[in-house]
Amino acid sequence: MNAPPNVIEFRKVTKRFGDVAAVADNDLAVKAGEFLSILGPSGCGKTTSLRMMAGFEQPTEGEVFIRGENVTGVPAYRRPVNMVFQHYALFPHLSVADNVSYGLRQRNPKPSKAQIDRAVDEALAMVRLSGYGKRRSYELSGGQQQRVALARALINRPAVLLLDEPLAALDRKLRRDMQIELQNLQRDVGITFLLVTHDQEEALSMSDRVCVMREGRIVQTGSPRELYDQPVNRYVADFVGKTNFFAGPSQAEVLSVRPEQIEIAASLTHLPEGLAARLPVKVLNRIFLGEHTEYVVASEQLGAFMVMAPRKSERDAGIYDIGDMIAAGWRAEAERILPNN
Amino acid sequence: MRGSRPGMMNLSMASTSRPKLVTTLLLLPAGLFFVFLLLVPLAVVLIFSFGERAPAGGYMPAFTLQNYMDLPARGKAFFNTLTLAPLGTLLTALFAFPMAYFLAVKVSPKWRVTLLILVMAPFWTSQLLRYYAWMMILGNKGIPGWLAMVGLDVRIINTPWAVLIGAVYGFLPLMVPPIYVSLEKLDKRLLEASADLGATPARTFWQVTLPLALPGVATGSMLVFILLMGDYILPQFLGGGKVFFIGNALVDLFLQSRNWPFGAAVSVALVAIMFVTIYVYMRFVLSKTDTRRAALV
Numbered sequence: 055m056n057a058p059p060n061v062i063e064f065r066k067v068t069k070r071f072g073d074v075a076a077v078a079d080n081d082l083a084v085k086a087g088e089f090l091s092i093l094g095p096s097g098c099g100k101t102t103s104l105r106m107m108a109g110f111e112q113p114t115e116g117e118v119f120i121r122g123e124n125v126t127g128v129p130a131y132r133r134p135v136n137m138v139f140q141h142y143a144l145f146p147h148l149s150v151a152d153n154v155s156y157g158l159r160q161r162n163p164k165p166s167k168a169q170i171d172r173a174v175d176e177a178l179a180m181v182r183l184s185g186y187g188k189r190r191s192y193e194l195s196g197g198q199q200q201r202v203a204l205a206r207a208l209i210n211r212p213a214v215l216l217l218d219e220p221l222a223a224l225d226r227k228l229r230r231d232m233q234i235e236l237q238n239l240q241r242d243v244g245i246t247f248l249l250v251t252h253d254q255e256e257a258l259s260m261s262d263r264v265c266v267m268r269e270g271r272i273v274q275t276g277s278p279r280e281l282y283d284q285p286v287n288r289y290v291a292d293f294v295g296k297t298n299f300f301a302g303p304s305q306a307e308v309l310s311v312r313p314e315q316i317e318i319a320a321s322l323t324h325l326p327e328g329l330a331a332r333l334p335v336k337v338l339n340r341i342f343l344g345e346h347t348e349y350v351v352a353s354e355q356l357g358a359f360m361v362m363a364p365r366k367s368e369r370d371a372g373i374y375d376i377g378d379m380i381a382a383g384w385r386a387e388a389e390r391i392l393p394n395n
Numbered sequence: 396m397r398g399s400r401p402g403m404m405n406l407s408m409a410s411t412s413r414p415k416l417v418t419t420l421l422l423l424p425a426g427l428f429f430v431f432l433l434l435v436p437l438a439v440v441l442i443f444s445f446g447e448r449a450p451a452g453g454y455m456p457a458f459t460l461q462n463y464m465d466l467p468a469r470g471k472a473f474f475n476t477l478t479l480a481p482l483g484t485l486l487t488a489l490f491a492f493p494m495a496y497f498l499a500v501k502v503s504p505k506w507r508v509t510l511l512i513l514v515m516a517p518f519w520t521s522q523l524l525r526y527y528a529w530m531m532i533l534g535n536k537g538i539p540g541w542l543a544m545v546g547l548d549v550r551i552i553n554t555p556w557a558v559l560i561g562a563v564y565g566f567l568p569l570m571v572p573p574i575y576v577s578l579e580k581l582d583k584r585l586l587e588a589s590a591d592l593g594a595t596p597a598r599t600f601w602q603v604t605l606p607l608a609l610p611g612v613a614t615g616s617m618l619v620f621i622l623l624m625g626d627y628i629l630p631q632f633l634g635g636g637k638v639f640f641i642g643n644a645l646v647d648l649f650l651q652s653r654n655w656p657f658g659a660a661v662s663v664a665l666v667a668i669m670f671v672t673i674y675v676y677m678r679f680v681l682s683k684t685d686t687r688r689a690a691l692v
Contacts, residue, residue, distance in 0.1 A: 110587055130590040131599075143588040147606045156602075160593035210592065 059122065061086050061214050061246045062107055062135075067116035069102050069270075076102040078270035080116070084214060084248055089240050091249045091257035093293065094267035100250045103267070104216050107248070109133045121213050131160075136207035137216040141223060142199045144191035150202050151187030154178060157210040177205040180239070197228045204236075208243060215240075217249040221256060233260050254294050258282070266290050285310070287393040298359040308394040314362040315388035318349065318374070322381040329383035337378045347373060351382055437666070443659035452653025462660035469661055472644040475630070477668070479555055479638070480623040483562030484616050490563050491570035491615060492608075498571070499578035514571050517564075526561060526632040533557050533633065553635035561633040562623055569622070570615035577611030578604070613680040617673060624669055641665050 064082040068075060077099040084090050092100040105111040106118060109130030117126045125133055136157065144153050154177050155170045165173070178184050181201035191199055200220060207215055217236075221229045237260050240247045251257050257264045258278040265275040266289075274286045278294075285291035288299065291310045298316075300309040319325045322332055335351040338358060345365060352358040361382060374380055444462055449455040466473075498510055517525060531537050533551040542549045551557050581604065589599040623629075627642025634640075641661060648658030 108587075108591055110590075130587070131593050131595055135591075137588075137591045139584055139588060141584070143582065143584040145585060145588070145603060147603075156589070156594075157592035160595075160598060206592070 059086055060084060060119070061121060062248070063119040064103070064106075064113075065117045065119065067103075067106065067113045067118060069099075069106060069111060070114045075270050077106070077113075080270070080272060082265065082272060082275075084246060085263075087244060087246055088262045089237070089247045089249070089260060091251055091261040091264045092267055093251060093254060093257040093264050095252055095293075098267040099270040100252075100267050101218060104137070104218055104248070104250045107133075107214070108135060108137050108216055134213045135216055136210050136212040137218060138200075138203045138207050138220045140219045142191075142203040144199055144202055144206070146190070146192060148191075149187065150178070150183070150189050150191060150194070153191060153202055154187075154205045154209055156206060173209055177209040180208065180243070181205045196224055197232065200224065200232060201235075204239070208239075208245065212245065214246045214248050217247060219251055220249070221251075221253075229256075236260060258294065264294075266293060285390070285392060287395050289395060291390070291392055296360065296362075300356050300359070302391055302394065306394050307391050310390045310392050311359070311384055311388050313348070313360040314346075314364075316359075316361045316382055316384045318351070318361050318363055318380055318382045320374075320380055325381050325383045328385065330386035330389060332381065332383040335380055335382045337374050337376050337380060340374065340376055342373070349374065351380070353382070440659045440662050443656050444663045446656040446659075448654045448656055452655075454655045454659075457656075462657045463664075465657055466660060466664055469641070469644045472639055472641045472661075473664075473668075475555070475634075475638055476624060476640045476642075476665075479558055479562070479630075479640070480620060480626075483559050483566070483623050484620040486559055487563045487566045487570045487619050488574075488612055488616055491567055491574055492612065494567075495571050495574035495578055495608075495611070496604075499575050499581075511572070511575070515568050518568055522565070522628060523632075525565065526629065529557075529561055529564065530632055533560065552633065553637045555634075555638050557633040557635075558630055558638050561629045562619075565629060566619040566622065569618045573614040573618070574608060574611040577608045581607050609680060613677070617676070621669065621673070624665065 060083040062082070062084040064080045067077060067080045067082070069077040080099075080103065082092075082103065092103060094100045102111060106113055107120075109125070109128060109132075112127055117124055119125065120133060120135065145156065148156070151174050155174045158165055158170050158173060174187060175184070178187060181204050183198060183201055183205065186194070186198070186202075191202060194202065200223075203220070220236075221232050224232060233256060236247070236249075249257070249261065258281075261278060263275060264278055264281055266273045266281065268289055274281060274290050276284075281290060281294045285294060288308050288310070291297050292299075295312065297310045297312050300311070302308040317325060317329070318335075322334060325332055333353040333356065335353045337349055338352050339350040341348040347363050347365075349361045349363060350358055351361055443454050445458050445460070447455045447457040447459060447461075494514065498507060498514075502510060530552060533539070535552070537552075539549045539551055551560070585603055585607070586599055589603045590596070594602060624640075625642055627640055627646055630638055630640040630643055634643075636643075644661055645658055645665075648654050648661060
């Protein structure tokens with residue numbers, strides 16, 4: 055059986071700006087048809103990686119392949135990829151339709167006007183902006199501009215759609231809607247999406263695979279679930295989801311327990327059987343979040359840690375108050391010993 | 396926005412009368428200046444243009460259209476002005492654009508200010524002095540003199556070419572800054588977006604850079620065009636009386652032959668032509684670019 059071919063591949067790619075290596079010795083492979091996110095804090099090299107795929111930057115060392123072809127040194131305008139920019143970068147002097155058709159009009163030979171018009175109508179319909187063609191981009195809301203930017207890129211049927219923090223400028227509610235819309239869009243058009251983000255929730259909820267970067271290097275690549283359940287080190291565990299760290303068996307290791315895997319009860323005797331850890335704790339803080347409650351509790355041995363309690367477990371005992379003395383514990387499977395880096 | 400906050404509203408309502416007074420006082424000098432040094436003189440010129448020349452020169456009240464009928468007598472001046480001023484403006488823009496582009500896009504910010512100052516530097520010396528210098532450079536002992544040594548017979552001074560060279564030289568410092576400003580605030584990500592969508596650098600220039608820089612080009616062109624239309628020193632020095640502008644005709648009519656009514660008619664014609672040209676031009680540029688609103692984005 056053949057593995058799906060890589061649409062984009064980095065081979066030992068390094069990018070230095072002066073003395074600083076923004077991307078260091080990077081081997082990255084984007085599979086055909088997948089939704090891959092590069093996740094990391096600002097300055098981790100994720101945007102530089104994206105810009106090297108688009109052709110805005112060229113690697114200092116290493117090679118970039120698109121659809122198996124070595125494109126190292128090939129300028130952006132000759133690469134079969136398109137980008138959705140962080141602030142959309144729509145052309146202010148052009149109408150929405152002219153923005154969307156921009157890519158088609160650069161082709162040689164140029165498609166006929168009828169072909170272009172039809173493609174623009176289709177692209178606008180795809181992002182639910184039919185009838186907006188004559189408007190100017192600055193007359194649209196942020197979410198609409200976002201969708202124009204998507205249509206402008208997707209109309210070219212790129213090998214990969216590159217998305218540079220595309221949702222960062224939207225408000226929370228709109229961001230959720232766009233996440234779903236992006237996922238649906240990706241499934242419908244069947245184009246490979248590569249998203250760069252610092253928002254772990256965004257990366258986890260939308261992607262087939264997530265690639266966590268740190269200081270120019272890839273730390274771990276895997277499905278959202280793999281990253282959450284089997285993080286390779288403290289950094290990934292901390293960045294992907296919430297977790298508690300306790301002293302590990304050695305200096306180089308740390309013990310991680312996810313807050314939703316910790317159980318709490320009114321007293322030690324109320325805790326279920328078969329737990330690896332059972333601790334009397336004091337409630338320090340409580341945040342009610344609707345479907346669950348987030349507690350910060352402290353034990354004498356381990357210090358403060360976080361517990362996520364679903365409503366169900368509270369039904370009998372009710373919500374604990376700050377200052378209450380209660381008990382917390384977890385199963386052996388909840389414990390994960392990770393390299394402390 | 397700030398004024399709509401409830402706390403601010405009371406404050407601004409209580410003090411509406413005072414800002415009004417302040418506004419009036421602030422606008423008064425400019426208003427007086429505008430009325431007494433522009434509108435009134437313009438009205439006087441308009442009235443004079445229907446009068447007759449007094450026997451000893453000057454103005455004599457009358458009502459005649461003769462001065463306007465006589466305008467063709469200065470046809471050469473009108474022709475020179477109306478060809479060389481637009482041409483000079485165009486040439487200046489063509490020279491200024493690459494300079495402004497270089498300053499705004501290519502030069503490192505460290506050097507920008509220095510280079511911009513150098514562009515403006517010619518303004519620090521007298522205009523007369525600079526045109527004298529060009530008289531020497533373009534005169535028989537200047538460049539044509541050297542060309543003569545290799546057997547080329549070229550005459551530049553006192554030709555339209557000399558006036559055009561002088562126009563480009565003299566007005567470049569006025570054309571570069573507005574173009575620079577519009578190129579400088581041009582979002583570089585738009586250029587990346589264009590490249591990303593498959594446009595070659597040349598096509599990106601024509602489709603994105605130039606349209607978005609057009610407001611600057613329009614502003615600079617207006618400045619240069621208006622000044623060139625009324626100029627008389629430049630044609631006097633580099634045109635040497637052979638290539639004369641309306642400005643030279645006016646100097647002659649008002650100061651030499653003292654035919655004020657005819658001079659007034661020529662002035663009125665000049666103002667009318669300028670007004671129409673600028674109106675048409677601005678309409679065209681604004682419709683082409685829709686830039687005023689685009690600039691807000």
